[in-house]
Amino acid sequence: PLNGGSTMEVETSPLAKVAAMGGLELMMPEAYAAGPCSDLLDSGRPVVNFDLTGVSVDLPTMTGSTYSAMTFSEQVPGPTLRVTQGDVVHMTLTIPGDEVTQHGNDMHASQMSSKPYMGAVNIGETGEYCFIAEVPGVFKYHCSGVS
Secondary structure, three states, X not given: OOOOOOOOOOOOOHHHHHHHOOOOOOOOOHHXXXXXXXXXXXXXXXXXXXXXXXXXXXXXXXXXXXEEEXXXXXXXXXXXXXXXXXXXXXXXXXXXXXXXXOEOOEEHHHOOOOOOOOOOEOOOOEEEEEEEOOOOOOOOEEOOOOO
16 A cells, blocks of 8 residues: 555566566677678787687596596696687687597687587688677687587
8 A cells, every 4th residue: 555545556577577668679789790700800809819729638537547538728627718808709729630539619708609600620620710709707618519
């Protein structure tokens, strides 16, 4: 009850609140640009190069045995990349000629799938993709695109 003794109904569902504010327009902003690296590398933004190698190594277990693990630049976890919001990230992944399997790479910070641009990088080759780092935070990257 309010001061006058009447009651007022209030719609509290999240969808009703969004509708009352005029709704949402969901879109992928151009800031998450991806595609030919040359377009982003020549954009005038700072560029951070992130060069990795995909290497399989035997890692020890607590029982004294080993297991074969796919690594980035022979590190577990892989190297840390630090960028400033708005930087262009230029990711390259090289698979040495003596490697036993393909590798790929996907960075969650890119807000896109790298597969259309990089996919599986074949043994003895290098793949690349670029994106603009627009979303602040801490993100993982991992192997992907390997079939």
